[in-house]
Amino acid sequence: MKSLIDEWKYVAGSKYLRLIFIGPLIAAIFFGLMFSKNQISESYVVVIDEDHSSYSRQLISKINASPYMKVTNVYASPLDPETLLANEQAVAVITLPKALGLHQQQGISTNLGILMDNTMPSGLTGIRTAIQEVIQTENMTLSMSRLLHKGMDAETSKGLASPLSLQQRMLFNPTTSYVSFMVIGFVNIVVLMITTSAAGSIAPRLRQEGKLFANGKSPWQIWVRSVPYAVLSTISLLLCYGLLKQVGGMRFEAEPYLFIIPLFVYAFALSLMGLLIGYTAKDVSKVNLRTNFVLYPSFLATGIQLSPLAFPEFFQISAWALPMNWLNRLIRGMAFRDVALTAYSQELGALLIIIGVVSLFIGLLVLREAGKANPSREPLVNLDFKGAFDQ
Numbered sequence: 021m022k023s024l025i026d027e028w029k030y031v032a033g034s035k036y037l038r039l040i041f042i043g044p045l046i047a048a049i050f051f052g053l054m055f056s057k058n059q060i061s062e063s064y065v066v067v068i069d070e071d072h073s074s075y076s077r078q079l080i081s082k083i084n085a086s087p088y089m090k091v092t093n094v095y096a097s098p099l100d101p102e103t104l105l106a107n108e109q110a111v112a113v114i115t116l117p118k119a120l121g122l123h124q125q126q127g128i129s130t131n132l133g134i135l136m137d138n139t140m141p142s143g144l145t146g147i148r149t150a151i152q153e154v155i156q157t158e159n160m161t162l163s164m165s166r167l168l169h170k171g172m173d174a175e176t177s178k179g180l181a182s183p184l185s186l187q188q189r190m191l192f193n194p195t196t197s198y199v200s201f202m203v204i205g206f207v208n209i210v211v212l213m214i215t216t217s218a219a220g221s222i223a224p225r226l227r228q229e230g231k232l233f234a235n236g237k238s239p240w241q242i243w244v245r246s247v248p249y250a251v252l253s254t255i256s257l258l259l260c261y262g263l264l265k266q267v268g269g270m271r272f273e274a275e276p277y278l279f280i281i282p283l284f285v286y287a288f289a290l291s292l293m294g295l296l297i298g299y300t301a302k303d304v305s306k307v308n309l310r311t312n313f314v315l316y317p318s319f320l321a322t323g324i325q326l327s328p329l330a331f332p333e334f335f336q337i338s339a340w341a342l343p344m345n346w347l348n349r350l351i352r353g354m355a356f357r358d359v360a361l362t363a364y365s366q367e368l369g370a371l372l373i374i375i376g377v378v379s380l381f382i383g384l385l386v387l388r389e390a391g392k393a394n395p396s397r398e399p400l401v402n403l404d405f406k407g408a409f410d411q
Contacts, residue, residue, distance in 0.1 A: 023235045027222070027245040031252070036218040040211070040249075040256045047210045048203070048260040052268035061088040065112040066104050069094055073121030082154055083114065088146035112136040112147055127166065145193060157269045192271065192356045199268040202237050205324030207260045208344060211253055212290060213315055219249045219291040220298025220307040227305060239383035247290040253287040261355070273358035281361065282350045285371045289343040292378045299385050308317035311399065318344040323352075335337035346370050 031037055067083070070077050084091040092110055101113040115133035123130045136144055136150055193200045211302050222245050226232040235241045243392040258280060264270040293314060298307040320337050321328065339345040346367045353359045353367075 021244075023241040024247060026235070028248050031248045034218075036214070036249070037252065040218075040252050041259070043214055044207050044210045044260045045263065045268045048207050048263050049267070051203040051206050052199055052264055055203055055268075063088060063112065063144060064092045064110040065089050065114055066093045066095065066110045067091055068098060068101075068113065068115045069096060069232075070098060071116050071120040071130075072096060072257055075121035075124050076116045079116065079120075079154075079158065082158070083151070084227065086150040086154060088150035095330050100346030105135075105137045108137075110137075110145055111140075114151070124162065125161075155235045166191050169256070173411055197269065199264055199270045201323075202325060203268065204261070204264060204270065204351065205319075205348075207264070208257070208347065209315070209319055211260075212270045212318055212344060214312065215249055215253045215287070215290050216294030216297065216311040216314055217308050219246050220248070221300070221304045222242070222295055223299040224304045224307060233390060233393065237386070239379075239386040242295070242386050243292070243379060246288070246295050249291040249294070250284060250288040253290065254284045257283055257287070262404055272355045274354040278361050279350075279354055282354070282364065282371070283347075283367055284342050285368060285375075286347045286350070289371045289374045289378070292375055292382065293343065295384075297381050298380050318342050321345070323348045340370065341374065342370060343374055348355065 065083070067080050069080065071180065080091060080094060083089055089112075092405075095104075098115075101115075104110060104113050113135045115130070115135075120130050120132075132155070136147065138144065157170045190196075219266070223242065226234075226242075256274060261270070261272055262276070265272045272336060292313065297314065301307050301310060317339070321331060321339045322342055328339060328345070331339075349367050350364055353364055354361065
């Protein structure tokens with residue numbers, strides 16, 4: 021218990037107390053405002069109209085009316101699409117071929133062309149869906165018009181032109197808000213970086229001060245020092261999530277008093293992992309370099325920007341050893357989908373396994389160092405035989 025009190029006193033006067041609250045909150049505010057627009061609602065496109073008919077102009081108007089596209093320029097003659105996309109003034113080029121209007125009147129199929137710049141995929145958000153909706157609606161309208169001219173009623177015409185219709189609804193993140201995955205990922209990374217560095221500095225700091233075994237040589241005396249970092253990281257994360265919900269409009273359906281349970285388990289696993297990583301460091305300055313072995317894999321492979329399913333199976337399995345992998349699952353499940361805590365025994369169990377395995381390695385390192393530090397025993401009786409015989 022004395023070790024825990026000593027660590028709380030140290031944390032209270034250290035930079036960590038300020039960093040763990042100020043750093044993540046600044047990240048939440050900065051990235052929350054940066055991505056407050058959520059998504060690119062109108063991607064810029066240009067149209068090459070080789071037909072110059074009234075129908076092509078109507079089609080251009082319908083394309084421009086889509087909430088996902090904005091026609092910036094219409095060119096009357098063929099141009100190299102690569103030239104039009106070179107300066108990033110548009111992300112797609114739509115080509116309307118000659119005789120489009122004539123073919124429309126004759127009922128002949130016509131191929132439209134669309135070339136998209138995929139160097140920045142986020143700029144194409146919604147374009148594919150939008151252009152398909154425009155074409156599908158146009159096809160159905162034209163087909164129904166022809167069937168009506170042949171004497172069929174509207175309901176029969178609709179059944180022949182479009183026998184199946186699709187109704188779709190986006191769940192949990194309907195506006196594709198970046199706050200709900202990218203921004204919250206940045207906040208989690210900031211907390212991970214600060215916490216692992218601070219917890220990793222415990223053993224090197226105590227070793228330099230000569231206090232590593234000041235309260236005994238039991239692994240418990242070192243292990244319990246990670247508790248303050250877990251508690252403060254939990255509070256910091258919960259405050260950041262609340263800020264993103266109030267300011268950034270992030271969906272957060274779980275009750276805070278319930279979500280704090282898995283959040284603390286995660287923070288405790290993260291603190292212990294930092295303690296293990298930095299335990300054998302010769303001095304505090306070496307700890308930050310070691311934490312990169314957790315930082316970068318957590319950023320890349322735990323589902324912050326890309327779904328883990330996008331990675332090969334080997335990387336998906338490797339991510340199981342990272343606490344943030346399970347935190348992200350808990351956030352998506354409890355906070356976004358509003359699923360009960362009892363449904364996530366697997367995620368909580370994985371975090372507890374990480375805590376157990378890391379604690380075992382910490383204990384082994386502490387016992388090994390304590391054994392080396394144990395001075396050799398002096399003999400119980402030290403007789404000076406030479407002096408005795410001289411007498």
